Amino acid sequence: MPSYGDSLEGREIWALVYYLESLVPAERRLSPLRPLGEEPVGWMVVRMHRMMMGRGMMRRMPMMR
Secondary structure (H helix, E strand, O other), rough: OOOOOOOOHHHHHHHHHHHHOOOOOOOOOOOOOOOOOOOHHHHHHHHHHHHHOOOOOOOOOHHHO
C-alpha cells in the first residue's frame, strides 16, 4: 500500500482539519480535553506501569543489569 504521508503540505493539512471541523455542528462537537476511544485504558496502563516501576515492585533481574 502506498504512503500518503507527504501528499499534503502543512497548510493543506490544517485547511482539511478546519473543513472537517466545519462539517460538525457546534452543539455536537466534543471537548478537545475529553479522551476518546481506548485512550483512557492506555493512560491507565501508563499509570500502572509508573506505579509499579517507581516503587520497586518490578525490579530487574540481576542478570539483566
